[in-house]
Amino acid sequence: MTIGTLDPIVLGHNSFFGVNHLSREQGRQRDAIFEDTARIVDMMRTAASLDVAAMMMSTHPRAALVAAAVRREPALRERWTFYPLLPYITKYIRQSNEKGLVNLVLDQLKQAGWSQSLGMVARSGLGFLTKDYRRILTTLIDLELAPFQSLRVGTVFLHDVLTDLALALDLPELLAVHVEAVRNRFDARGGFATKNLPLLVNRLRAYGFERPAILAQVNKAGFGMNPSRSLCEQTLQRTDLEVMAMGTLASGYLRPVEAFEYVFAQPAVQSIVVSVSTPEHAAETFGAAQAAARQRV
Amino acid sequence: MRSEPLRVGVIGFGKMGLLHASIASGLDVSRLAAVADPTTGVLDPLRRFKPDVSVYDDYERMLAKESLDAVFITSPTHLHASTALACVSAGLPFLVEKPLSARASDGEPLVAAVARTTLTNAVGYMARHVDTFRKAKQIVDSGVLGRLVHLQATMYVSQLFRAGQGWRYDPAHSGGGVLITQNSHLIDLLLWLFGPIDRVRGHVKSYYSEKVDDFAHAIFEFRSGLSGYMDASWSVRHHRTLDLSIAVHGHAGTLQVTEDDVRLYLDEAIGEYQSGWTVFRKPDLFEGVTIDVGGPEYTRQDEQFLNAVAAGRSVESDVQSALQVQRVVEAVYESSANGRSVSLEP
Numbered sequence: 227m228t229i230g231t232l233d234p235i236v237l238g239h240n241s242f243f244g245v246n247h248l249s250r251e252q253g254r255q256r257d258a259i260f261e262d263t264a265r266i267v268d269m270m271r272t273a274a275s276l277d278v279a280a281m282m283m284s285t286h287p288r289a290a291l292v293a294a295a296v297r298r299e300p301a302l303r304e305r306w307t308f309y310p311l312l313p314y315i316t317k318y319i320r321q322s323n324e325k326g327l328v329n330l331v332l333d334q335l336k337q338a339g340w341s342q343s344l345g346m347v348a349r350s351g352l353g354f355l356t357k358d359y360r361r362i363l364t365t366l367i368d369l370e371l372a373p374f375q376s377l378r379v380g381t382v383f384l385h386d387v388l389t390d391l392a393l394a395l396d397l398p399e400l401l402a403v404h405v406e407a408v409r410n411r412f413d414a415r416g417g418f419a420t421k422n423l424p425l426l427v428n429r430l431r432a433y434g435f436e437r438p439a440i441l442a443q444v445n446k447a448g449f450g451m452n453p454s455r456s457l458c459e460q461t462l463q464r465t466d467l468e469v470m471a472m473g474t475l476a477s478g479y480l481r482p483v484e485a486f487e488y489v490f491a492q493p494a495v496q497s498i499v500v501s502v503s504t505p506e507h508a509a510e511t512f513g514a515a516q517a518a519a520r521q522r523v
Numbered sequence: 524m525r526s527e528p529l530r531v532g533v534i535g536f537g538k539m540g541l542l543h544a545s546i547a548s549g550l551d552v553s554r555l556a557a558v559a560d561p562t563t564g565v566l567d568p569l570r571r572f573k574p575d576v577s578v579y580d581d582y583e584r585m586l587a588k589e590s591l592d593a594v595f596i597t598s599p600t601h602l603h604a605s606t607a608l609a610c611v612s613a614g615l616p617f618l619v620e621k622p623l624s625a626r627a628s629d630g631e632p633l634v635a636a637v638a639r640t641t642l643t644n645a646v647g648y649m650a651r652h653v654d655t656f657r658k659a660k661q662i663v664d665s666g667v668l669g670r671l672v673h674l675q676a677t678m679y680v681s682q683l684f685r686a687g688q689g690w691r692y693d694p695a696h697s698g699g700g701v702l703i704t705q706n707s708h709l710i711d712l713l714l715w716l717f718g719p720i721d722r723v724r725g726h727v728k729s730y731y732s733e734k735v736d737d738f739a740h741a742i743f744e745f746r747s748g749l750s751g752y753m754d755a756s757w758s759v760r761h762h763r764t765l766d767l768s769i770a771v772h773g774h775a776g777t778l779q780v781t782e783d784d785v786r787l788y789l790d791e792a793i794g795e796y797q798s799g800w801t802v803f804r805k806p807d808l809f810e811g812v813t814i815d816v817g818g819p820e821y822t823r824q825d826e827q828f829l830n831a832v833a834a835g836r837s838v839e840s841d842v843q844s845a846l847q848v849q850r851v852v853e854a855v856y857e858s859s860a861n862g863r864s865v866s867l868e869p
Contacts, residue, residue, distance in 0.1 A: 251783075390545075390816045391541070393814070393816075394546060394549030395545050395555075453814075479804060
């Protein structure tokens with residue numbers, strides 16, 4: 227696999243997993259449709275026929291089913307590249323509301339077969355977790371990436387909640403472990419999703435990360451662009467980073483042609499991730515995106 | 524604006540403590556100076572990776588030893604009031620997470636103590652800082668809906684489908700179930716938007732939990748003459764995130780608001796608003812924040828609080844307004860237990 231190049235158009239997972247940032251109601255409807263994994267695989271076949279064979283995939287429980295289906299079908303397995311986004315944060319927020327943050331981490335480690343260490347927690351508290359933080363975080367990342375074993379993995383993005391937490395608390399170690407673990411265990415590139423693009427890019431440069439891959443909201447409406455659209459645009463003038471743009475349609479608020487022209491006019495944008503829900507929608511969306519990408523070249 | 528950043532302390536280092544610590548650390552107005560949590564080992568990662576942040580297993584020692592400018596209190600609910608009282612005694616501005624206390628009576632001494640000072644104090648009802656609810660507040664306050672008649676309000680999240688673990692499911696520590704936990708956001712929004720509630724009829728039900736409510740229903744009569752119902756649960760399917768929804772029918776129009784959009788219907792054009800439907804969607808209302816960690820509403824809330832501390836001002840969501848939420852919550856529980864309407868003392 228090639229490290230350092232993002233596929234220009236990446237199929238998004240949002241409609242498959244019931245995520246819709248503009249309308250939760252629509253999200254719920256799509257969620258019901260794609261409860262059947264076969265429909266997701268059908269949509270992948272449609273996308274491939276339109277020359278899109280890369281897919282963003284959060285580590286949602288449904289991702290494992292999709293990955294298994296792809297593994298069974300050589301034509302899909304050989305052609306597709308996956309861009310995992312980890313962890314599936316909503317699950318952890320719900321679990322943390324339910325049982326608290328500490329129990330959440332312990333239960334995850336239990337799943338990964340850390341029963342011996344859990345005995346240590348009982349004896350001496352969580353202190354050992356810190357001593358061994360690289361191994362712990364690597365284990366948690368392994369656990370999240372397990373469904374993608376033996377599939378082609380492009381860049382693995384760390385969820386924006388964790389990236390931005392590390393950013394706010396100024397914890398380069400967390401970001402570095404992600405890159406290291408993904409490289410060592412999956413021979414893939416570690417990237418970062420963020421809601422704070424300019425701040426992250428400046429900080430990564432100060433931390434010494436070279437040519438980072440970043441997943442961030444970029445759209446003509448300025449929706450989700452912190453601290454402001456104009457500051458994000460300044461950052462997107464730079465060429466020492468590779469940005470995969472998400473939220474390019476502002477969840478359906480913008481029309482595809484104008485939306486994609488704007489996004490591909492930003493020099494740092496190498497790639498867009500966009501969700502589709504029907505074959506017609508796929509043809510229209512990918513057609514407009516490919517035209518905008520070609521125009522730039 | 525003062526030149527030195529405010530020195531911030533955080534009491535309780537669970538999910539919300541981590542969130543506020545991150546925001547305080549990421550904003551220019553403040554820096555994270557100290558964190559206290561009695562749980563063994565929880566602060567070890569901070570000790571290792573943030574050596575400039577002091578850590579304590581006892582918050583009283585932190586208050587005594589550190590010279591702080593503001594404190595975030597994110598301990599379990601039953602500790603909120605006593606911890607906040609300790610901050611008042613130390614003359615320290617604080618933001619305490621919602622709900623204010625497990626029982627309304629626990630919050631009363633705190634409200635009385637704060638009333639004797641000019642201390643900046645805030646309660647973490649962050650939904651007031653969500654774009655769509657801010658817009659709804661503007662519309663309601665403008666009076667374009669005319670006399671308000673009928674209300675429907677719901678809060679749903681798919682969270683609990685078996686007995687939960689931890690302090691949240693022990694009523695002695697949490698005060699109750701979904702009604703007081705997540706749904707206190709909805710009650711706070713209703714009081715903020717529509718004013719005081721005078722009379723409550725409630726019904727709560729446990730199904731997955733043994734000791735706390737998983738479902739809550741209530742009929743509210745507001746002092747303004749508005750009345751309607753509220754329905755809440757953390758045990759319903761198909762709500763992957765917490766969904767709040769408020770619909771209010773007025774003499775001149777209707778307003779529906781969720782976290783996704785604001786839908787206004789007016790019989791006739793009034794002021795800046797046209798007749799018929801006007802829809803404000805999230806991208807219409809979006810305003811960027813300095814740093815987004817877990818949602819812009821948290822940044823706005825914390826920035827508003829910290830700026831108020833720096834300027835010696837008060838904030839709107841304070842212990843006094845949060846105590847009113849507690850009284851409504853308790854009235855719902857009381858009404859459910861005795862099967863009768865409960866009047867709230869004005």
